[in-house]
Amino acid sequence: xxxxxxxGDVQTPDALGLGWEDGRLNPAALQGLNALAVDTSSDWLAxxxxxxxxxxxxxxARMGRRANRSLLxxxxxxxAGAGLSARELHxxxxxxxxxxxxxxxxxxxxxLTLAQVTGHPLIGVDALRVLASQARxxxxxxxxxxxxxxxxxxxxxxxxGRGKGSAETLAPIRLRDMGELIPELAGEPVVLRRFQxxxxxxxxxxxxxxxxxxxxxxxLRLMALGLEQFLAAPAGPFPAPEPIYLxxxxxxxxxxxx
Amino acid sequence: MSPLLTLTPGxxxxxxxxxxxxxxxxxxDDTSLALLRGRREVLANVTLSQYADHAEFGGVVPxxxxxxxxxxxxxxxxxAFVRARENGAAVDFADVDYVAVSNLPGLxxxxxxxxxxxxxxxxxxxxxxxxxxxxxxxxxxxxxxxGELPFPLVHLVAAGGHTLLLHQEAHFNWRIVGRSVxxxxxxxxxxxxxxxxxxxxxxxxxxxxxxxxPPGPQAFPRPLxxxxxxxxxxxxxxxxxxxxxxxxxxxxxQGEQAGPILSAFFEAVCDVLVAKxxxxxxxxxxxxxxxxxxxxxSRVLRRRFEEASAKAGLKLYYPPPRxxxxxxxxxxxxxxxxxxxxRVDSLxxxxxxxxxx
Numbered sequence: 001x002x003x004x005x006x007x008g009d010v011q012t013p014d015a016l017g018l019g020w021e022d023g024r025l026n027p028a029a030l031q032g033l034n035a036l037a038v039d040t041s042s043d044w045l046a047x048x049x050x051x052x053x054x055x056x057x058x059x060x061a062r063m064g065r066r067a068n069r070s071l072l073x074x075x076x077x078x079x080a081g082a083g084l085s086a087r088e089l090h091x092x093x094x095x096x097x098x099x100x101x102x103x104x105x106x107x108x109x110x111x112l113t114l115a116q117v118t119g120h121p122l123i124g125v126d127a128l129r130v131l132a133s134q135a136r137x138x139x140x141x142x143x144x145x146x147x148x149x150x151x152x153x154x155x156x157x158x159x160x161g162r163g164k165g166s167a168e169t170l171a172p173i174r175l176r177d178m179g180e181l182i183p184e185l186a187g188e189p190v191v192l193r194r195f196q197x198x199x200x201x202x203x204x205x206x207x208x209x210x211x212x213x214x215x216x217x218x219x220l221r222l223m224a225l226g227l228e229q230f231l232a233a234p235a236g237p238f239p240a241p242e243p244i245y246l247x248x249x250x251x252x253x254x255x256x257x258x
Numbered sequence: 259m260s261p262l263l264t265l266t267p268g269x270x271x272x273x274x275x276x277x278x279x280x281x282x283x284x285x286x287d288d289t290s291l292a293l294l295r296g297r298r299e300v301l302a303n304v305t306l307s308q309y310a311d312h313a314e315f316g317g318v319v320p321x322x323x324x325x326x327x328x329x330x331x332x333x334x335x336x337x338a339f340v341r342a343r344e345n346g347a348a349v350d351f352a353d354v355d356y357v358a359v360s361n362l363p364g365l366x367x368x369x370x371x372x373x374x375x376x377x378x379x380x381x382x383x384x385x386x387x388x389x390x391x392x393x394x395x396x397x398x399x400x401x402x403x404x405g406e407l408p409f410p411l412v413h414l415v416a417a418g419g420h421t422l423l424l425h426q427e428a429h430f431n432w433r434i435v436g437r438s439v440x441x442x443x444x445x446x447x448x449x450x451x452x453x454x455x456x457x458x459x460x461x462x463x464x465x466x467x468x469x470x471x472p473p474g475p476q477a478f479p480r481p482l483x484x485x486x487x488x489x490x491x492x493x494x495x496x497x498x499x500x501x502x503x504x505x506x507x508x509x510x511x512q513g514e515q516a517g518p519i520l521s522a523f524f525e526a527v528c529d530v531l532v533a534k535x536x537x538x539x540x541x542x543x544x545x546x547x548x549x550x551x552x553x554x555x556s557r558v559l560r561r562r563f564e565e566a567s568a569k570a571g572l573k574l575y576y577p578p579p580r581x582x583x584x585x586x587x588x589x590x591x592x593x594x595x596x597x598x599x600x601r602v603d604s605l606x607x608x609x610x611x612x613x614x615x
Contacts, residue, residue, distance in 0.1 A: 068370055068373070068374060068608065068609070069606050069608050070606070071374075071377075072265070072377045072378065072381050072605035072606075073265055073605055073606060075381070076265050076381065076605070086381060086382040087382060101321055101324065101325075101367060102324070102366075102367050102370055105324065105325075105328050105367075105370070105371055105374070106370065106374050108328065109328060109331075109371055109374040109375050109378065110374060110377075110378045112328075112332050112375075113332070113374075113375050113378035113379055113382070114378060114382055116332050116335065116336070117351050117378075117379065117382045117383065118382065240332070242329075243325075243328065245325070
């Protein structure tokens with residue numbers, strides 16, 4: 001991790017558990033691989049770069065709506081700092097949300113375009129998997145990641161801790177009704193995302209909430225999950241990932257004023 | 259991060275005489291991509307309309323439009339190169355000399371899809387990025403069709419949410435001299451068509467009615483037509499139709515009963531557009547006028563402009579129907595001039611929903 005640099009005004013997230021140290025990401029399989037991970041689905045932009053199979057950069061910064069303006073400049077600086085050009089990338093990893101409408105689209109539009117021009121694979125990873133990998137959960141412990149939407153709905157996925165910061169997905173991400181979901185979570189820790197820190201959690205108040213050091217998707221963890229997926233089937237096929245939006249169905253019930 | 263870093267990819271490259279431009283337009287509900295050689299050779303101009311995606315709402319839902327743009331823009335990009343090859347031009351990404359994109363005005367979320375894809379392309383291909391004003395691009399459909407046009411020109415741009423009169427004295431040297439103070443003409447036509455039960459876009463149905471039937475006796479207003487200014491107003495005309503139908507009582511007329519009413523209504527729209535455009539040309543001493551935008555596809559409006567411009571001794575230009583609606587070929591044409599002039603943008607290019615005042 002010697003070449004890692006960090007931008008932003010938060011502490012460096014713990015870089016353990018990304019797979020390089022415990023052998024989940026086989027260095028031989030990654031040899032010579034250059035990869036870029038991009039996530040703009042939250043207010044915090046996350047970028048990570050893999051150069052010749054090793055993490056070369058991890059950048060996260062609070063961007064909000066500035067992401068569209070600054071993203072390409074940041075990418076240029078990130079790659080130039082590592083002595084790479086966009087055409088030298090072999091693999092792209094994109095955070096697919098759930099996230100804000102425009103924010104999620106920005107990162108995915110960049111990743112899809114780079115993948116199309118270079119002809120290299122693009123792997124999509126959802127935010128709940130990334131956040132699960134950022135939680136500190138004992139091995140064998142079941143836990144949940146919940147991402148707050150609106151209208152009493154949450155995105156939910158269950159995980160099980162596998163030690164050293166890794167987590168295995170037990171079921172795919174789903175949009176759930178809060179009232180139905182909460183009884184299922186009794187006694188099991190939960191990671192809560194997109195809840196205001198000072199706001200009362202209402203129905204969530206009695207849950208065993210797991211704190212996250214950096215409660216936003218982290219670039220290197222996104223990269224590690226994408227690499228795991230890539231190494232599991234390096235020949236593909238890699239269908240184009242699709243974005244997951246907050247309030248994905250909201251517009252279906254909306255009607256314009258007559 | 260250097261706060262002063264601005265990146266203008268490809269700016270230092272020598273300009274090519276016959277560059278290959280790749281242009282994108284996602285300003286509203288059409289996703290369009292074009293490949294243009296030089297100033298006028300359209301190798302590909304592929305557009306996917308979203309009308310069907312929004313039909314259930316009776317109007318364009320901005321968020322749905324943005325999502326659809328992201329779903330289709332990359333397949334369309336691939337299709338543009340396929341189309342170019344079918345047209346005998348063996349081109350690929352590596353041959354692209356600049357990337358252009360409409361970055362204003364329109365639906366911001368939709369624009370940002372095109373802008374982000376364009377910036378990514380310019381970056382990875384290391385070629386100049388050119389942000390284009392969609393309204394400024396509409397008249398360039400005429401340059402594509404007719405070649406170089408003599409300046410000064412007055413342009414009527416009647417496109418979707420905009421009805422504007424532009425005065426252009428040279429490339430990049432233009433100003434808005436008239437604009438709708440409320441509804442755009444096309445918007446008014448679509449809304450009236452909707453009152454008669456026609457699906458979006460209603461313009462073709464209204465045009466067909468006006469072509470088929472003589473105008474009825476209904477005295478629809480010609481808002482601001484006799485006002486000495488060059489601004490338009492179409493909201494009152496739409497309201498006049500609403501009150502007319504209300505006062506008729508009963509069911510809204512259909513078929514042969516509706517035809518003359520729609521014809522009378524469209525005559526009022528044409529009267530205003532023609533009168534204001536000719537007034538602008540005479541006042542600004544422009545020997546030529548152009549008509550562009552979706553409404554320029556109207557056969558009735560074209561006929562009216564042909565008659566009036568001939569009478570006034572003005573040269574008239576309008577594009578073929580395929581270049582009237584939103585399309586990336588017109589964006590590429592304007593961008594070709596920008597590329598030649600070295601007027602390129604940085605990767606910080608942003609999208610804007612509104613026209614600058």
